[in-house]
Structures are given as structure tokens and as C-alpha cells.
Amino acid sequence: MKTSTSLGTVVSAFQALWKRSPEQLLFTFADERGRDDEKVTAAELGEAASSIASALGGWGFRPGDRALLVYPPGPDFVRALLGCLAAGVVPVPVYPPNPVRLGSDLGGFRSIVDSCEPVAVLTSSAYDRARTVGAVTGFFDRSKPEWPRLRWHRTDRVRPASFDWHAASADDPALLQYTSGSTAAPKGVVITHGNLACEVAANAHDLGLGQDTVGVFWLPQYHDLGLISVILSTLTGNSHTYLLSPLSFLQRPALWFEVMSRVGATHTAAPNFAFELAVRKTSAEQRASWDLSALRVVMSAAEPIRVSTVDSFYAAFAVSGLLRSSFYPAYGLAEHTVSVSMGGQAVLHLDRASLQRGEVVQAADGLPVVGCGRITKPSSSVLIVDPSTGAVCAPDRVGEVWVTSGTKAAGYFGLPDETQRTFSAQVPGDERSYLRTGDLGFFHDGELFVTGRLKDVIIINGRNHYPQDVEDSVRDCHTSVRPGGVVAFGVPGEAGERLVLFVETREKKAPAEEIAEAVRRRVFETHGLAVDEVVVGAQGLVLKTTSGKVRRRACRQAFLEGRA
Template sequence: MEVVYEEQPRVETLVELFRWRGYQHPKRLALSFLLEGSETEVTHSYGELDLRARAIAARLQAHGMQDKPVLMLFPAGLDFVAGFLGCLYGGAVAIPAYPPHPARLARDLPRIRAIARDALPVAVLTVSSLLEKREELCRQAPELGTLPWLAADKISVNGAEDWLEREIDPDSLAFLQYTSGSTASPRGVMVTHGNLLHNSSLIHDYFETGEDCRGVFWLPAYHDMGLVGGILQVLFCGTSALLMSPLAFLQRPMRWLQAISRTGANISGGPNFAYDLCARKATPEQIASLDLSCWELAFNGAEPVRADTLERFAKVFEPCGFRWEAFYPCYGLAEGTLIVSGGKRSEPPVIRRFDEEALKCDHAIEVAPDHPSARTLVGCGEPHPDQEVVIVDPDTSESLPEGRIGEIWVAGPSVAAGYWRKPEESAKTFQASLREAGSGRHLRTGDLGFLKDGELFVTGRLKDLIVLEGRNHYPQDIERTVERAHPTLRDDCSAVFLAEIEGRERLVVVAEVEPRFTKPRIGDNGNGQVSKGWDEAEVVRIIRRVVSEMHDLQVHSVVLIKPGRIPKTSSGKIQRHACRAAFLEGKL
């Protein structure tokens, strides 16, 4: 559909656009937030958001924070939005981070501390409820103790007139998007103002967002899908949306669909696991109370999109008016600001079957649904004309023809500027050169996939990154947790990976036991499994518990083996792929 705005100016940054919206439509509803445990909403109009953003920006400018990194610690809510816009308006480099939860400080604080050590922020922007806990937090996270803390919710809007409007270079940094990666070596993606504007425009084109758009989003605001695909897309289009806490969704997944039904929202979405969760948790009474006929675009991304999940969700919620054509699989990543490819609105998702044995050999050969080795894949749409997507042999850097599996490379104005304070890694990842071109302008995504009839299919991950329930996990972090769980387990001798079991990607832990806890037993067949001279079941229970507590992950299988049986390289690095293969073949 064609979208016509009231003399919308040509802008070079989102700040210019948001300023215009605040002036042109000051009373138009922008965002609402659903308070936890109720149906009560707090709201901000475009004028109110603009006013708060200018007031916060003025305070940041008064502290000399232009072009400097500012750590954002906010619970879910509209204060985060005002704070983030305040950073953009004030020229500060925002660093959205996971807010520390009082009941999970042991898990949350190491991540925040790692970001603080890497980003070197000059201040912490937060809310008064967290500011009251500053002393306790800084005692456990001393990196934050030397920084000034500002409570955004206590900054008077009267200070908005002190804001110094300045021209913002599209190439200047807007924010650092820290990927959900290793706490030992976090990576902050440098997203520029130009990146944000371009990717917002791409999402608008893909979603065909009109001014009649109404959204519902529970996605975390400190992640790219929730921030860029949810909050900023709403403000970019001048529409409205209801936000809710991610925790509220996880506690009661049906709150999401109930909010869509109640508000008549036509755009919403999340990772694949969210649809799976709703389909499994919905009761007949809840289904009977829903009306999802309003839902026109149900985007699905951030982790592998599974056909069986789509089919199950559609079957469960068809009686509520949900339509198969509403599904919108897409692909993106933080290093590309967000979206890389997407489908066509109101058209059914592209689902095809390929020979699994051929896929293992990096060839995509389409087969009939009843083929004995058929593997079903869901297409993630087509690349936008403004972006280039190339499938590349990761070893030779040569582009591959259609139907060949390789690493997905991306080039275009949405590709971020690199990793914060990591020039070598940035050059390797963001300045890759095709062998036949040598331009040095491509982003290496680390994901594997292929193009078929223009459609992008994602088949797996080149790297060891573990993606479950919409979150990324580095195996070395989980391995470290496992090795510290019990004295019987050896340091640097465990492997964590995903394996497809019963049609699902499951988390598997393989760990070596200390030599002193193993001893020969009569009839040992040499298969590497440990003896029962100690309580193996207790160790397995402890591993499952600590991984759940520290990483919010459920371990499907734990295999404890004798020393020296974990596959390693000559330099001592764990070979997770070899370990996974041995597990699947029953050779551990």
C-alpha cells in the first residue's frame, strides 16, 4: 500500500524525523506500556516523547557527554524509550544493556561488568528505582562505581528548552548493540545514525507499514529486534504500539496474544520459540476468548524458523481467526543493524523440501515432500534491492551459484561500522573481500545458507554460536559454568553444542571427569564412559541446575567421559563439531 505522510521532510537521521513528528503531531499516541499484572497502560504521545528526549539530551550535553558512550540500565518501559531518544538527541552513544534483576545478580552482573569494561562508558543513565540500589550494585560491579549516574525519570521536562540542537553526521555513532555473546569478550556493534535510518526504511518497505499500523511488542528493548524492529519502527512510521515486559510474556505467554486481540493490533512478532510456546501453553478457554483476525503480519526471526512450529501455531489459533498468510519469516543480525531479507506481506511463507544428504554436501536439491531424506526449510524472504546478499565459500571467498550452500555475506548502507574498540576483528568481519571483486565492503555474517529462486534459506551456523529461544549463547561461557559446577569435572575439557534430536535443536553437554575420580572397572569395553565410583546422577543434576540458573537454558543430554576423550586440535582447542558428530554417531 502507498503511504502518504503530511509533507514529511527528507531527513538524514531519525532525530530529524522524530523532531518533526513531535512538532507535527504532538498529541498523537506513540507508545503505551502494559504494567505487569494488570491491563493498566501508561502512554506517551509523540510530543511527550520529544519533550522528554530533549530534556534528557540537555542534561547529557550539560555533562559533556556528546560523542561519548553512556550505559543504559533500564527496566522494561517507556523510560527506556525516552532515555534512548535522549542519547540520540544529545549526541551521546547509547549502550542499551540488560537491566540487573535483584533475584539474578549472579547471572546479570558479570554481563554488565563485561560490557562496562569493553565500552568504557562515561556515565550510567537509569531510573530512580535502580539508582536507589546504586551502592549495592557498585559493590558487586566496581566498574560502575566511578561513573556518574543519572535518573532519566527524575529529569524535569522544563529542561527541554536548554537542549542545543546540532547537526548530526549520518556516519556518527548512534548506539552500541552488544550481541548476546561471550562475557569474556563482548562485542559492541557500532550502529551509526545512517545505519538506523536506512534499516528503518528497509523494514518499512518490507512490512508495507501504513499509518493504520498498530503493534504489540514484548521483545527486549536492549536487543536489535525489539529496539529497531519494534520501538524505532513504530516511531519511524508515525504509528502506535503497545509494549509489554519480556518477563510478563515469559511468565504467561498468552498475555501476548491477549494484548493483540484486545487492541486489534495488526503487526507483531518474535523468535520462533515464542510461537511454539503459545501453541503449547494455550488452553481451550483462552483460545475461545481470542480474536486474532486483526493480525496481518506475524514476523518470525532471530533464530531458525521451523515449519512445524508455523503449522502447529496456525492449527491451534485458526479458530481465533489467525491466517496462515500472516506469517512473515525474515532474517537479520545486529551487524546489519537488523533486517537483511524478508518476504512479501500477505503472502504465505515459502516452505520447501530439500535432500538432507545433499545439504550435508553443501548442495540444495529440491525433492518431493514424501522423499525419504526430505528436510523442510522455511525461506527468509528476498534481499532488498538496496542491499546485496551473496553466498560465499568461506574458505576461498569465492561467490557461489544459486543452490550452493555457503556463508551469507551482506553489503549495503545498513551494515554497521564495526565492533567497538576491536579494529582487527572489525576488519575481518566487516571488510571482507570477494575473491573476484576485492572491494573489502562485505559483512561476513557467520551464518550458512543458500539462494533459491531469489529466496534466502538459512541452513545453520558457521560459527559455534548457540541460538535458543531468541538468544545467542557462546559455548565457552556455558562450558565454563559446567566445569565449575562440581569438583569431579576437568577444566577446559568440556564441549557444549546443539544437536537435532527428535526434530528439535537440543543442548548437549559433554564433559571429562578428573582422573582421580575414574578407575578401571571389570569388563570396561573402552568406550570412554566413566566408572560409577561416585554419584554420576548427582553430578548430572547439578550440571542441569547450574546451566539453567546461569544461562536460562535447559540441557537435554549430559555425557560424562574419561579424561582425554574430548576431541581437540593440536593447539588444544575444543573441536565442538567433531564432538557433536561423535555424539550423534554414538561414539562418545
């Protein structure tokens, strides 16, 4: 093994681990039944990465070039990711287009190709085999014009080879992380080697990672939380990580808990919807059979956290030995290499009318808001800023969250104007450049509370209304409303913004008029708002990202264009 070590990068940390403990087990990949399917040690991973890095040169890649990573969940993705980093090639993980819904998936795939201009696509036989299976060959006929004209290479077929690993500096781009598209078209966030090193070190400290850590995760490998906080953190030796396919979890949520119980998991993470799904899709008998007492950290991140979800989850899983103290809210975004704050502890109840005016006033019967933790990274600065004036807000006001630290990304790939607007914000008297997150929030007793998205706020009669609050209020207004299938947004009208809701139903022949009336009644009773239109439909009406986030602006656009 030849090494060319550059201190302070994830790559150099892995190389040191490979040299020191080649037989250390890093990943175990579980199958759809929760059984151990493939184990990967530092030695096996390092040798595979060297072979892939060598092959990249033969395929025409040079340091700094982009490679699109299109893989189903599994070890081939991890090997290709590390192989790219070893060669100095910038990996671009993307959601693999689904052969049965290419019409919808290829649009997003093409937009990423046009944005990052990759040399080629890297994939594996597990994904690419559909080209050669007669019954579905047409799905992957990449001679058709809807597919971008790119070369595809299978990394699971490369020959063993040694390679002198590329020495990267902290400022060099390490990867492009495309945003989920929940608020706009996907943009490629340039994450540097220095960003990754800082984030991985902060995670290890904040989450108590070490040799005794056993993580179990099903988070998508192309999403920043799964990619950076799980996979890249594991590559530095922070834990032994069990990885499940997201599809396996969605098909049978009990699988997540079966594996955690079997291996004595200490850490896991998921968005809010997963905890709701876990309560609905597991039985009391199943929960009584699992031992989750070893769990120290159950992180909730990537989407707004609902107090009712947390309460019902921990009440349901108390019989499994799960302690409420393990709950670990966090807040972050791709533009900050994931985390901003960690380890939320408090729940505040806020007066709704005051919150609509941007004021923080506690009330016993108010809206519950979960804290997202404290700012823990060294040299971090997080401010709450009035987005219209650029002035720092008073402590009792809601404003936009601005942040700067060693994990603030370098910008958006190929978008200098957007990078300047988003990553170089400044406040009077402060020479530092801040990232504008686009999220609204406030601090209370040193803890960050996030209340919504700046551009999602609905303004009616001069008052701010957060769409997620409206959505939460109608979830249980009728038995036919599908959980997770509600979206609220504003559209322009002659007298100001109009309120529109999309509502999905559990069954195809649900009583649409009755549901719409129940929605209108609940929104008026809870928020004092008249709903201008309720669109009721089957699952799929509410557009979402591949990671499950509601795409409010896409839903709004579909409504305005008459497509919903």
C-alpha cells in the same frame, strides 16, 4: 521547542513528527495484566528528551561520549534513548543486572563497561530503588569491587529544560548495539545514523507500516529487533506501538494475545521459541475467545525457525481468526542493523546426507527448512561464499552468507582487526566490502534459506552436521526432556570431533540414565551418529543469552572445563 534538523536521520524524522503532530500517540505501555499503564505522545516524548539532553551536558557528557542505559522495560528507557540521540551522546542499551543473580550478570555487565568506556550509567528510580530498600540494599551496594566504578544518574528526576538538538550526519555513530553473545563474547556494533534511517525506511516498506498500523511487542528493548525494528521505527511515526514487559510475557504468554485481541493488532514479532510457548501455555478456550483476524504480519526472527512450530502454532490459533498468510519469516543480525531478508514464503525438504556435504538436494522425506524471504533493500548485495576460498558458491551449494547495503554497520567498537575481518570481506572482481555474517545458507528461487552457524557446525567423519538439527531430533525422545532445553556441540577427540549433548529435564528427579539412552538412540536412528556423552540436568544447564538464544560455545566451554 528549538530544532536543529539534519535530514535523513531518525532524530530529524521524530522532530518533524513532533512539530507536525505533537499529540500523535506513539507508545502505550501495558502492565502485567495487559491494561494500559502509560501512554506517550510525540510532544511528551520530545519534551522529556530535551530535558534529559540538557541534563547530560550538566553530567559531563559531550557529543560522541557513550552512556550506558540500564532500565527495566518501560517508558523511561525510551525517553533516555531519545535524549541521548538529541544530545549527540551514543546510547549503549544493556540488560539490567538482576539483583538476585548478580554473580552471573555482573561479568557480562563489566565486559561491556570495559569495552565501551561510558562516561556514566543512566537509569531510573524503578531500577535503582533497590539501593535504598533495607531488605535488599546489599544487592545494589555499588561500593563493592564487583561493580565497575561509574557514576549513576536517574533520568526520571531531571528538571524540565529546553535544548538545541544535536545535528548528526549520516556517518556519525548513533548507538552501540552489543551482540547477544550467543556465539562469542559480546562486541559493540557501531550503528550509524545513516544505518538507522535506511533500516527504518526499509521496514516501513517491507512491512506495510503506516498510520493504520497497531503493533504489539514484548521483545527486549536492549535487543536489536526490539530496539531498532520496534522502538526506533515507532519514533518516526510508523505505528502506534503497545509494549509489554518480556518478563510479563514469559510468566503468562496469554497476555500477548489478550492485548493483541483487545487493540486489534496488525503487526507483531517474536523468536521461534515464543510460538512454541504460546501453544503450550494457552488453552483452547482462551484461543477461542481471542480475535486475531486483524494481524497482517507475524514476524518470526532472531533464531532458527522450525516448521513443526509454525504448523502447530497456526493450527492452534486458527480458532482465533489468525491466517497462515500472516506468517512472516525474516533473517538479520546486529551487524547489519537487523534485517537482511524479509517475508519468507517457501519450505524446502532437503536430503540430509547431501546437506552434510554442503549440497542442496530436495527430497520428499528430507529435512524441512523455512525460507527467510527475499533481499529487498535498495543497492543490497547478498552472496553465498565458500568460507575457505572466498569464491562465490554455485547455486546448489551451501556457503557463508555475505551481505552489503546501506545498513551494514560501521564495525565493532574499539576492535579494528575484528572489524577488518568481519566487515571488509571481498570476492574477486567485486570492489564492494561485504559483511561476513558467520551464517550458512543458500538461495532458491530468489529466496534466502539459512541452515546454521559456520562455527557451530560439527564435523564428524568428514561430514557437516548442524547442531540445531540434532537438537530438534531429540526434543520429543523422552517425556522428561524440557522443551527448549537441549544443546548439541562438538569437542576435540583423538579421532576427530566428538558429539556431546546437554539435556534439561522437566522435573528435578527425572530418570537421567533412561533419558540419556533415549537421546543416544534417537540421534543414531535419525543422523547415524554416536553420541559420546549426554549430560542430563535441571533447567539452567543449557546456557542462554538474555534474549533466549542458546550459547553453544559457552556450553562447550563449560563442558571442557568440567563445569557441567
